[in-house]
Amino acid sequence: MWKTIIRRILIMIPQLFVLSLLIFIMAKQMPGDPFTxxxxxxxxxxxxxxxxxxxxxxxxxYEQYVNWIVNAAQGDLGKSYTYKIQVSTLIGERxxxxxxxxxxxxxxxxxxxxxxxxxxxxxxxxFLDKIxxxxxxxxxxxxxFVLALIFLFLFGYQLHWFPTVGSVDIKYDPGTxxxxxxxxxxxxxxxITTALLGTTSVIQYLRSEVIDAKSLDYVRTARSxxxxxxxxxxxxxxxxxxxxxxxxLGFTITGLLGGSIFIETIFGYPGMGxxxxxxxxxxxxxxxxxxxxxxxxxxxxxxxxSDIIMSIVDPRIRIE
Amino acid sequence: MVxxxxxxxxxxxxxxxxxxxxxxxxxxSKDKLAMFSLISLVVVIIGVFIWAWFIDQETLMRVSLxxxxxxxxxxxxxxxxxxxxxxxxxxxxxxxxxxxIAIAITxxxxxxxxxxxxxxxxxxxxxxNMFMRIIDFFITIPSLMIIIVFVTIVPxxxxxxxxxxxxLFLWTSTARLVRSKALSESRRDYVNASKTMGTPGILIIxxxxxxxxxxxxxxxxxxxxxxxxxxxxxxxxxxxxxPPQTPSLGTLISYANNPLVLQDKWWVWLPASIFILxxxxxxxxxxxxxxxxxxxxxxxx
Numbered sequence: 001m002w003k004t005i006i007r008r009i010l011i012m013i014p015q016l017f018v019l020s021l022l023i024f025i026m027a028k029q030m031p032g033d034p035f036t037x038x039x040x041x042x043x044x045x046x047x048x049x050x051x052x053x054x055x056x057x058x059x060x061x062y063e064q065y066v067n068w069i070v071n072a073a074q075g076d077l078g079k080s081y082t083y084k085i086q087v088s089t090l091i092g093e094r095x096x097x098x099x100x101x102x103x104x105x106x107x108x109x110x111x112x113x114x115x116x117x118x119x120x121x122x123x124x125x126x127f128l129d130k131i132x133x134x135x136x137x138x139x140x141x142x143x144x145f146v147l148a149l150i151f152l153f154l155f156g157y158q159l160h161w162f163p164t165v166g167s168v169d170i171k172y173d174p175g176t177x178x179x180x181x182x183x184x185x186x187x188x189x190x191x192i193t194t195a196l197l198g199t200t201s202v203i204q205y206l207r208s209e210v211i212d213a214k215s216l217d218y219v220r221t222a223r224s225x226x227x228x229x230x231x232x233x234x235x236x237x238x239x240x241x242x243x244x245x246x247x248x249l250g251f252t253i254t255g256l257l258g259g260s261i262f263i264e265t266i267f268g269y270p271g272m273g274x275x276x277x278x279x280x281x282x283x284x285x286x287x288x289x290x291x292x293x294x295x296x297x298x299x300x301x302x303x304x305x306s307d308i309i310m311s312i313v314d315p316r317i318r319i320e
Numbered sequence: 321m322v323x324x325x326x327x328x329x330x331x332x333x334x335x336x337x338x339x340x341x342x343x344x345x346x347x348x349s350k351d352k353l354a355m356f357s358l359i360s361l362v363v364v365i366i367g368v369f370i371w372a373w374f375i376d377q378e379t380l381m382r383v384s385l386x387x388x389x390x391x392x393x394x395x396x397x398x399x400x401x402x403x404x405x406x407x408x409x410x411x412x413x414x415x416x417x418x419x420x421i422a423i424a425i426t427x428x429x430x431x432x433x434x435x436x437x438x439x440x441x442x443x444x445x446x447x448x449n450m451f452m453r454i455i456d457f458f459i460t461i462p463s464l465m466i467i468i469v470f471v472t473i474v475p476x477x478x479x480x481x482x483x484x485x486x487x488l489f490l491w492t493s494t495a496r497l498v499r500s501k502a503l504s505e506s507r508r509d510y511v512n513a514s515k516t517m518g519t520p521g522i523l524i525i526x527x528x529x530x531x532x533x534x535x536x537x538x539x540x541x542x543x544x545x546x547x548x549x550x551x552x553x554x555x556x557x558x559x560x561x562x563p564p565q566t567p568s569l570g571t572l573i574s575y576a577n578n579p580l581v582l583q584d585k586w587w588v589w590l591p592a593s594i595f596i597l598x599x600x601x602x603x604x605x606x607x608x609x610x611x612x613x614x615x616x617x618x619x620x621x
Contacts, residue, residue: 016462019461026473029473137605141603144554145553145558145573146593149589150593153576153582157582257462258465261464290466292466296461300460302360
């Protein structure tokens with residue numbers, strides 16, 4: 001078991017290295033450096049040059065790369081030009097918002113997908129099954145930003161059921177119950193949109209898993225012992241089908257991160273995805289570089305998590 | 321399938337299982353909705369291209385402040401945008417651009433992905449290992465973000481650069497799928513027989529293995545096409561897609577970033593959204609029907 005995990009982590013290291021190199025090269029291609037924003041007509045060019053020298057911007061690129069990596073590993077990602085605060089502080093706040101939004105989305109996603117998948121598999125070829133299959137097809141085909149906009153228009157602006165922007169109502173003080181409720185309320189519409197769009201793979205997997213399990217020996221044994229049908233489904237089949245679903249968790253998180261760019265921009269939710277887009281418009285390159293690196297790291301972590309869960313759940317795929 | 325053959329000068333009827341296009345045709349004639357989607361998609365795509373040919377972009381893009389946010393009516397069938405430009409005309413031009421670019425990306429990534437997949441699957445060994453490591457890397461990185469960053473830092477950004485950037489990141493899934501299919505196909509008897517007869521590897525790959533994978537390739541390309549329309553319009557929506565002088569469906573929808581437009585001027589963004597929605601549903605439905613016909617177990621007819 002541990003062998004598999006360590007092996008998997010060892011594979012991750014070169015991937016991280018190549019990713020960081022790619023991002024470093026991209027960052028170097030971006031125009032400007034941390035001192036461009038400070039230059040005013042009164043600035044002495046020699047002084048700027050001195051600062052550049054001091055910050056190591058005139059060193060050979062491999063030295064700069066090593067410095068950048070060492071600083072990043074210590075949490076020093078530079079300063080944001082627009083917000084004038086440390087990038088790590090800025091991202092920290094936003095990351096928390098994105099984390100809560102993702103958590104609510106994942107919970108809703110599984111709350112929708114698991115019952116639908118099991119029911120569709122149990123009542124295969126009935127009207128209910130056809131509706132679920134249609135639903136999972138439609139949500140698979142719709143692009144995220146189209147559904148998000150339509151939902152915002154319909155439920156936010158037309159019906160006024162949900163707030164249309166922000167992550168919390170400013171009239172509440174942090175720590176109170178109203179504050180928490182307001183936070184959750186702001187998260188709900190983006191989370192529902194994300195959850196609806198992400199259910200397809202879980203539903204399809206669970207449905208075919210349940211259909212396959214129906215004709216297996218252990219189900220027939222359970223039935224012949226006299227266990228009622230509903231109990232066979234809820235105890236025997238459900239448990240066996242659920243374990244592989246857990247393995248999707250890592251990939252689901254990775255997928256959510258990609259979708260968060262659209263969802264957060266459209267719903268005006270101050271998370272990392274929205275920060276990424278707004279930093280691009282203001283050309284805040286140190287923030288952009290840090291965010292791409294962080295997303296890349298989280299994506300690698302997600303696939304690592306999936307592989308580990310998968311190898312715990314299904315011993316057949318453990319690598320020797 | 322009843323066929324007539326001549327044996328010893330006499331005509332005999334023979335039965336052979338349906339192949340290739342016949343299977344696809346039978347599947348579509350069984351599934352009326354898929355047939356309808358396919359026909360309407362073809363009609364819409366050809367229609368958009370012909371219509372766009374008749375639209376004069378200069379007149380279309382002329383700003384006329386008098387018509388700012390004109391509601392749908394006699395002068396403009398679908399109203400006008402912030403600059404008093406006809407939405408319907410922009411919709412047609414945008415659809416044409418989006419479809420054309422999605423087709424270009426699908427073809428580039430398709431050709432590259434299929435070649436890499438076939439070569440890796442057939443030869444295996446170090447070529448396979450090398451490409452699989454590259455593909456693993458591409459699959460784990462946040463490609464959407466990196467595409468966006470690329471788009472912002474590339475100098476002299478044009479439609480062609482955009483197509484190349486997108487293709488660079490999107491060929492991997494096709495390559496992976498084709499590789500796994502080619503791997504199992506290259507262990508079949510007919511491939512071994514061909515090898516013993518001394519057929520060169522390149523010929524086996526492209527004349528023998530590829531035709532046997534053709535149905536899977538068609539499905540993959542169709543679904544990729546749908547995916548590429550989605551990614552391109554999404555990026556254009558965010559403002560990191562096609563350059564401003566080439567309007568896309570996404571550009572039209574991005575007017576909705578202004579809450580006032582989103583709330584009160586639905587005719588600016590809703591038609592393009594619905595167009596994308598219907599087009600995606602159509603392409604994906606056709607793709608699913610094709611997938612069913614590629615898999616003997618799932619066929620309807």
